[in-house]
Amino acid sequence: MKLPELEEPVAYFCSEFALDNELPIYSGGLGILAADILNAAALQHYPMVGIGILYKGKEFMQHITADGKEEKRDSEFDHDTSFLRPTTVNGETIVFTLPLENQEVKVKSYHFRLSDKTIVFLLSTDIDGNPPEWINDMNKLYGGDMNSQLRQQILLGVGGVMLLNTLGIRPRKYHINEGRSAFLIFEETHILMKEEDLSFEAAWAKAKQKIVYTNHTLIAAGNPTYSPELVKDWIKSIANKLGVETESLIKYGLQDSQSFSITLFALNTSAKQSAVSKVHGEYARRDWPDYNWIAITNGVHLHRWQDSDYRHPDLTDQELWSEHLVKKQELVDSVIKRTGFGFDHKRLIISWARRLAEYKQPTAIFSDIQRLKRILSNPDRPAQLLFAGNSHSADPNAKSIIENIIKIFSKDLSGYAIFVPNYNISLANHLVSGSDIWLNTPKGTLEASGTSGMKALANGVLNCTVIDGWTYEVDWTDIGWTLDPKNIAESFYNTLENEILPLYYKRGADGLPYDWIKRMKKSIEISPKFSAERVLEDYKKYLYS
Secondary structure, eight states: OOOOOOOSOEEEEOSOOOOSSSOOOOOSHHHHHHHHHHHHHHHHTOOEEEEEEOOOOTTOEEEEOTTSOEEEEOOOOOGGGSSOEEOEETTEEOEEEOOOTTOOOEEEEEEEEEETTEEEEEEEOOOTTSOHHHHHTTSSTTOSOHHHHHHHHHIIIIIHHHHHHHTTOOOSEEEEESGGGTTHHHHHHHHHHHHHOOOHHHHHHHHHTTEEEEOOOOSGGGSOEEOHHHHHHHHHHHHHHHTSOHHHHHGGGEEETTEEEHHHHHHHTOSEEEESSHHHHHHHHHHSTTSOEEEOOOOBOHHHHSOGGGGOTTOOHHHHHHHHHHHHHHHHHHHHHHHSOOOOTTSEEEEEESOBOGGGOTTGGGSSHHHHHHHHTOTTSOEEEEEEOOBOTTOTTHHHHHHHHHHHHHHTTTTTEEEOOSOOHHHHHHHHHHOSEEEEOOOTTOOSOOOHHHHHHHTTOEEEEESOGGGGGSOOTTTOEEEOTTSHHHHHHHHIIIIIHHHHTOOOTTSOOHHHHHHHHHHHHHGGGGBHHHHHHHIIIIIOO
8 A cells, every 4th residue: 555644643453443334343332432533533634543453244233033032143244345455565465474373373454544644454364374263253343252352452452563564654652442452562562672672671661651541441341351371372472572481471461360451451551541531530540549540531523423514503493403303304214214113203202322231221211111101102292212222242131131122112112112223323323313312321330431422412412311421521401311320210200201301392382492402502512522523632632742
């Protein structure tokens, strides 16, 4: 490929990137955030390269069977015929070999150019002749056993730095998002030892100064641990290349003699550590007090998620409401296309949509189904409930949660609640612009940030939320509603019946809900505070400087 003037870019490493609706390399909010940051960088012509893995999308798509069961289907995305391009130098496709003992594992790369100075590189070991397990590792994101996970972490971290060095790109900073790419310090240390004739200790110290780390969750699944002996087996050849014992490398991640934490390793091999909201920063300082945490609240790329009409501050009430009704009808059309079921877009539309996980408490509002049904089906003030979300392959409970929700909707709440399958970027765009209420019910202290409500905010969709993550940073008075985290269902029923529905159906002589529109405008006005553009500026100031 012809390299742009990258001017020592920031190398942004992440296990997932939600770059395109069909590209099956994202699972949830982390991938959305990563793509939004890169899109913000592209808009500013800021030199940044993303490094990820090119998964093939096995079990990427969610399908709901006729009897209400969730099944996963493979993506039909073909990277060889897609917008992705093989990474080349002087017309020759780049293929390099990972430094492994007793195995030859070749790596190739594809890339996607967001701007002249912002490019995403995606690594793959799906190459004829590679060991079968390395080929199978490319099947799906977050798949495989512990050996598979460590292989992927070596590919992402070590392989990512090797690719950049092959391309002649020498980043001034490496940004690790979650710990899965933290092994990159191994290869950066090796390069510095060779290029600058440094000792291992000096090169390691210099490499560490180039690395910043962002923790994105306190949930155990996002902070995996491994047997130290297993880690030593996989990095033995890397240690030999560096001229040190494996103990010298894994000591930075040892919680005890039986546990290697990739998060602890990332913390100990980075110069700066950041959290993704102010309250997450407090939790991180509590759990890992020995580090200087910087809290930078997440944001969303407004050019990607906000309807362009809402960027005009002089919109009249009539114009804003008319545009909102168009978005509501588009959401109805999308739901019909996916489910075969429709509803009246003039109803109040309440949406709960995000990756399905127990700590996000998707079933919290179903403790009194009959009361909920009475509220939703009130002929004078009807409401429509929409749910969407995919199960995580590492979460065995998520599948049963989805099937339980579908059972409730098809029987008890039929006609007023729909589960919309295959939650992806396209559906998210319709939901965050065509809903009236964005419902958020996480278990307190476990939602590090959350970003779906930010997208809704930017489109004048009003938040109804348990306070956690980013929502601590908003005064919700006359903007949205907050729920009691100790009694979510009762709080939701009361708020919906006594505040939200009366306000929505209170109309002026011309049919406009003026008090509702005031809240919509206030939501849109504060949305730039939660933009990816603001996040990138904070990164530049506090992490990349």
